[in-house]
Amino acid sequence: MLEVRNLSFSYDKRRILKDVSFSVAGGERVCLVGANGAGKTTLLRVMATLAVPDGGSVLLDGQDAFARPLRYRRRLGYLPERFALYEDMRVKDFLAYRAGLKGEPPKRIRRRISEAAQMCMLDDALRSPIRGLSAGEKKRVALADALLLRPRLLLLDDFLAGLDCAMRKVAGEILANAAAFSSVVATGHEIDDFAGWASRFLVLRDGVIADSISAGDPEEGDVGGRVREALAEGGR
Amino acid sequence: MNPVRLTWARTVVQLLKCRSTAVLIGVFMSVGAAVLAFELEAFEGERVSLPVLWALGLSPLLPVLSAFLAMDVWSEERRSGRIDLLLASAVRERDFVIGKFLGVWTVLVFSVVLQLAASMAALWCHVPRVFSDLMAVGFVPALLVLFLQGALWCAVASAASVFSKQPAVSLCVSLTALVVVPRGIWAAMTAWSHEARSVFGEMPIDAHAFDFASGAFSTGVLCMYTAAVVTVLFITSKCVSALRLSGRGAWRLRLSGMSAVVLSVVFSSLAVLLALRLDLRFNLPVGTMRNTFSERTKRILSECDGEISITSYMPRSDQSFRSVGHFLRSLRRESESLGGARLVLRFVDPRWDVAAAQRLVRRGVRENSIIFEKGRRMASVPLKDGFGERLCASALQRVAAPPIRRNIYWTVGHGESSCDDYGTFGMSDIARDLAREGYINRKLDFAAGVGVPGDCALLVVAGAKDDFSRLEMGIVESYLRRGGRLLVLASAAERGGVASMLPAWGMRSMEVSLQGARTLTGGDVIVSDFAEHELSASLRGSRIVLGKPVAFAPSAVADAGGGTGKIDFVPVASVDGTAVAAAVERGAGLGSDIAVSPARIVAVGDAGFVMNGMLSACANANRDFLLNCVAYLSGSGVYGTGGDDAGILAAGMDRETRTKFLIAASLAAPVLVFLSFLVFSSGRRRSE
Numbered sequence: 001m002l003e004v005r006n007l008s009f010s011y012d013k014r015r016i017l018k019d020v021s022f023s024v025a026g027g028e029r030v031c032l033v034g035a036n037g038a039g040k041t042t043l044l045r046v047m048a049t050l051a052v053p054d055g056g057s058v059l060l061d062g063q064d065a066f067a068r069p070l071r072y073r074r075r076l077g078y079l080p081e082r083f084a085l086y087e088d089m090r091v092k093d094f095l096a097y098r099a100g101l102k103g104e105p106p107k108r109i110r111r112r113i114s115e116a117a118q119m120c121m122l123d124d125a126l127r128s129p130i131r132g133l134s135a136g137e138k139k140r141v142a143l144a145d146a147l148l149l150r151p152r153l154l155l156l157d158d159f160l161a162g163l164d165c166a167m168r169k170v171a172g173e174i175l176a177n178a179a180a181f182s183s184v185v186a187t188g189h190e191i192d193d194f195a196g197w198a199s200r201f202l203v204l205r206d207g208v209i210a211d212s213i214s215a216g217d218p219e220e221g222d223v224g225g226r227v228r229e230a231l232a233e234g235g236r
Numbered sequence: 237m238n239p240v241r242l243t244w245a246r247t248v249v250q251l252l253k254c255r256s257t258a259v260l261i262g263v264f265m266s267v268g269a270a271v272l273a274f275e276l277e278a279f280e281g282e283r284v285s286l287p288v289l290w291a292l293g294l295s296p297l298l299p300v301l302s303a304f305l306a307m308d309v310w311s312e313e314r315r316s317g318r319i320d321l322l323l324a325s326a327v328r329e330r331d332f333v334i335g336k337f338l339g340v341w342t343v344l345v346f347s348v349v350l351q352l353a354a355s356m357a358a359l360w361c362h363v364p365r366v367f368s369d370l371m372a373v374g375f376v377p378a379l380l381v382l383f384l385q386g387a388l389w390c391a392v393a394s395a396a397s398v399f400s401k402q403p404a405v406s407l408c409v410s411l412t413a414l415v416v417v418p419r420g421i422w423a424a425m426t427a428w429s430h431e432a433r434s435v436f437g438e439m440p441i442d443a444h445a446f447d448f449a450s451g452a453f454s455t456g457v458l459c460m461y462t463a464a465v466v467t468v469l470f471i472t473s474k475c476v477s478a479l480r481l482s483g484r485g486a487w488r489l490r491l492s493g494m495s496a497v498v499l500s501v502v503f504s505s506l507a508v509l510l511a512l513r514l515d516l517r518f519n520l521p522v523g524t525m526r527n528t529f530s531e532r533t534k535r536i537l538s539e540c541d542g543e544i545s546i547t548s549y550m551p552r553s554d555q556s557f558r559s560v561g562h563f564l565r566s567l568r569r570e571s572e573s574l575g576g577a578r579l580v581l582r583f584v585d586p587r588w589d590v591a592a593a594q595r596l597v598r599r600g601v602r603e604n605s606i607i608f609e610k611g612r613r614m615a616s617v618p619l620k621d622g623f624g625e626r627l628c629a630s631a632l633q634r635v636a637a638p639p640i641r642r643n644i645y646w647t648v649g650h651g652e653s654s655c656d657d658y659g660t661f662g663m664s665d666i667a668r669d670l671a672r673e674g675y676i677n678r679k680l681d682f683a684a685g686v687g688v689p690g691d692c693a694l695l696v697v698a699g700a701k702d703d704f705s706r707l708e709m710g711i712v713e714s715y716l717r718r719g720g721r722l723l724v725l726a727s728a729a730e731r732g733g734v735a736s737m738l739p740a741w742g743m744r745s746m747e748v749s750l751q752g753a754r755t756l757t758g759g760d761v762i763v764s765d766f767a768e769h770e771l772s773a774s775l776r777g778s779r780i781v782l783g784k785p786v787a788f789a790p791s792a793v794a795d796a797g798g799g800t801g802k803i804d805f806v807p808v809a810s811v812d813g814t815a816v817a818a819a820v821e822r823g824a825g826l827g828s829d830i831a832v833s834p835a836r837i838v839a840v841g842d843a844g845f846v847m848n849g850m851l852s853a854c855a856n857a858n859r860d861f862l863l864n865c866v867a868y869l870s871g872s873g874v875y876g877t878g879g880d881d882a883g884i885l886a887a888g889m890d891r892e893t894r895t896k897f898l899i900a901a902s903l904a905a906p907v908l909v910f911l912s913f914l915v916f917s918s919g920r921r922r923s924e
Contacts, residue, residue, distance in 0.1 A: 010483060011483060011484060051482055053483065070328070071326075073326040088250065088253055097246060098321075100242045101239050
C-alpha cells in the first residue's frame with residue numbers, strides 16, 4: 001500500500017536521509033525507532049509532504065505523493081511531534097473545523113466526530129474547551145484529528161512522549177483499532193509500549209534503514225529486546 | 237465545506253475573542269475621532285464635505301490597524317507548530333492565505349464601520365449642523381476607498397506575518413513596509429526639496445482617498461489596488477508553500493517559486509500600467525451633498541446657455557488641483573441636470589501644456605486661475621483664499637450674460653490717459669477688456685462744445701492732470717444730478733480734473749503720503765483690505781497694487797441740493813484705515829421711489845493702476861477691480877457678489893463643543909466597545 005523508494009533529504013550540507021526505502025502493507029503497524037537525530041521526524045515530515053526530498057518517492061496505493069499532493073493528503077492522517085491545538089476552541093468545534101478543512105461534507109461531519117471521539121475515548125470531553133484539558137487528553141484530541149476521516153495512512157511522530165503508562169496503553173488500544181482502516185507508521189523511543197501493538201520495527205540509523213524487525217515471529221524471542229539490541233549495535 | 241470560508245470564520249472569531257483586538261479597535265476609534273475633531277477645526281470654511289474629511293483622517297490610520305491585526309495571523313501558527321497541521325491538510329496554501337486575509341480584512345471593515353458610527357453619532361449630538369446637507373449615502377464612496385486601501389494593507393501585513401515566528405517582528409516589518417517606508421520617503425522627499433511637493437503633487441494614497449471619497453472614481457486606480465492585493469496574496473501563498481522547501485534538494489522549486497513571484501510582479505505592474513493608461517474616470521453622482529450648489533448658482537447655471545469653456549490653469553501637482561477638478565466636474569453635472577449651458581472642461585498644466593499655457597499668458601491670465609470663456613468673452617477667477625462656488629458662478633454669469641451695449645465716455649483734453657494709447661502709460665488693455673465685456677469706449681472732448689451725451693452709461697476721468705474749466709465742471713455736475721455715473725482715477729502727481737468738485741459730492745481727496753512696506757520700491761501700495769461693498773466684496777483675498785495713491789475721506793460740505801436722498805460714502809479699499817478708493821452714492825434712499833436712478837461716483841487714488849504697464853505685471857487684481865467699478869457704475873451689475881457658497885464646511889465648533897465631542901467619540905465610545913467585547917468573550921466562556 002505504502003512504498004517509500006530511495007528517499008533522501010539533506011539540510012544545508014548535511015544528508016539526513018540516505019536512500020531510505022521500505023514498504024508498509026495495508027493495516028500494518030510499523031514502528032520507526034532510532035537514536036536522536038537518526039532522521040525519524042524528518043522521514044515522517046517528508047512522508048507528510050511537509051518537506052520536499054532531494055530524491056526518491058513516496059507512493060500510496062501506487063500514486064506519487066509529490067505528484068498529486070492534495071489527493072495524497074486527503075488520505076493521510078498526521079500527528080506531528082510538536083503539535084498545537086486552538087486552545088480557545090471546544091473539542092467538538094476543533095474537530096468540526098478540522099473535518100471541514102479536510103473536505104468532509106457538512107452532513108457527515110457530526111458522524112465523523114462521533115466516531116473519532118468514541119475511538120479516542122473523548123465522548124465526555126467533546127464540549128470542553130481545549131485549554132482546560134490535560135496533556136494526555138490534548139494528545140488524544142490531536143489523535144482524533146488525525147483519525148477523523150479514517151485515513152489510509154497514519155503518521156504519528158513521537159506520539160507517546162509525555163504520556164503516563166495508563167495513557168500509553170490507551171493510545172496503544174486506539175492505534176490497534178485504527179489499524180482496521182489505516183496503515184500506521186509511528187516513531188518513538190517507547191519500545192516496550194510499541195512492542196504491544198506494532199507488527200514491525202524499522203531501525204533508522206544515520207539516515208538509513210539499518211534493520212527491519214518483525215514482531216510476528218515469537219520464536220525469535222522478545223521483540224523489544226531485539227530492537228534494543230539493533231539500536232545498541234548502532235551505538236557501538 | 238469551503239476551506240476559505242472556514243479559515244475566514246476561524247480568523248475572525250480568533251481576532252474578535254482577543255482582548256488586545258478590543259483595545260486596538262478602541263484606540264483606533266479614539267484616534268480617528270480625535271483626528272476628525274482636529275480636521276473639523278482646520279478645514280472650517282473650506283469647500284470639503286464631511287465624508288471626505290472623515291476618509292482623509294482615517295486613511296493614514298488603516299496601515300497601522302492592519303499591521304496590528306495581522307501581526308500574528310501566520311507567525312502564531314508557525315510559532316505554535318499548528319502550521320504543520322494546516323500544511324498537512326488537503327487544502328491549497330492559497331485557500332489558507334485568502335481565508336486569513338479575508339478574516340483580517342473583515343475585522344478591519346468592522347472597525348471602520350464602528351468608528352464611523354461612533355464618530356457620526358457623537359457629531360450628530362454635538363454639531364448637528366454639519367449634517368444639514370448630508371445624505372447617508374454620501375459616506376458610501378468614502379467607505380469603499382477605505383475598504384479598498386484596507387484590503388491592500390491587510391494583504392501586505394498578512395504577508396509580513398509569514399516571514400517570522402515572532403508576532404513582534406512581523407509587526408515591525410508590517411509597520412516599516414506600510415507606514416515608515418512610504419510616509420518616510422515622502423516626508424524626506426518633501427523636506428529635501430521644497431519643489432518636490434509641487435512637482436509630485438499629493439501623496440498618492442491620500443489623493444486616492446480624497447478622489448474616491450468625493451465620488452471621482454478611476455478605473456486605473458481601482459485596477460491598481462485590485463492587482464496589488466491579488467499579487468500580494470499570490471506572493472504570500474508562494475511564501476507559505478516555501479515553508480515546505482527547507483531541504484537542499486528543493487532548490488529547483490525555490491527557483492521556480494521565485495520566478496513565479498517575479499513574473500507575477502511584472503505582469504501585475506504591466507496590468508496596472510495598462511489600466512492607468514486606459515484610465516476611465518467617473519464622477520459619480522454619489523449624493524455627497526444634497527445641495528451641492530446654492531440656489532443662486534443653480535439659477536445662474538439654469539439661465540446660461542450655449543457652450544462655455546472652463547479652463548483650470550494650474551499645475552496638476554498643486555494641492556488644490558483635485559478639489560478644483562472635482563468642483564468643476566460637479567458644476568458641469570449640475571449644469572447638465574438643470575438644462576443650462578454645456579460646460580467644456582480643460583485642464584492646462586503650465587509645466588506640461590506649454591502651448592496652451594502660453595496662449596493663456598498672452599491673454600493676461602495668471603497661473604492658478606480658472607478661466608471661463610464664451611465666444612470672445614472671458615472671465616478669470618484666481619485660486620486664492622476665498623475661491624469657490626460664488627466667484628465661479630459670478631464668472632459664469634459674466635461670460636454668459638448677453639453682451640452689454642453701453643457707452644463709456646473717456647474725457648480727453650486735460651492730460652488724461654487715453655483708452656487708445658498702447659504705450660506703457662496708456663489704457664488700451666483695460667479698454668479692450670471692457671470692449672470684450674460689451675462696452676463701447678468713446679472719447680468725450682468738452683472743448684468741442686458738446687455736453688455729456690444722453691447714451692452715456694459712465695463718464696471716466698482717467699488721470700487728468702489739468703483742472704476742468706468751470707463750464708466743464710458744470711456739464712459734469714449737471715450730468716451727475718441727472719443720475720449720472722462718474723469714475724475718477726485720480727492722479728497723485730497733478731491733482732487736477734474734477735478733484736475740486738468731489739467735496740460737494742461727499743468725498744474729498746487728502747494729502748496723505750502712503751508708503752508700501754511690502755513692495756520693493758516702497759512707492760507701490762498693496763491693498764488687501766476691501767469693504768463689504770458690491771464692487772469690492774468679490775475681491776476679498778485678492779490684492780490690488782496702487783502707485784503712491786491719493787487718499788479719500790468723507791466730505792463735511794456735501795451738497796445734497798438737487799438730489800433725492802442722502803449721500804453715502806463707502807471706503808471700498810483701504811490701507812491701514814485710509815481709503816484709497818471710495819464710492820459715493822446719492823440715491824433714492826430708503827423708502828423712496830426705487831425708479832429713481834442714484835448718482836454714483838467711484839474714485840480710485842491712482843490712475844496708473846490700470847495702465848498697460850501695470851496690467852502687464854499680471855500680479856494683481858487691478859483689472860478685476862476696475863471691471864467691477866465699471867459694472868457697478870454703469871448699472872450692469874457687479875458679478876461675484878451675493879449668495880453664499882454651498883458645500884462649505886461649517887461646523888463652528890467652539891472649545892466646549894469640541895471637548896464634548898472628543899469625550900463622547902474618543903473616550904466613551906471606545907470604552908463602550910471594549911466593554912462589549914469583554915461581555916461577548918466572557919459570555920462565550922460561560923457557555924463553554
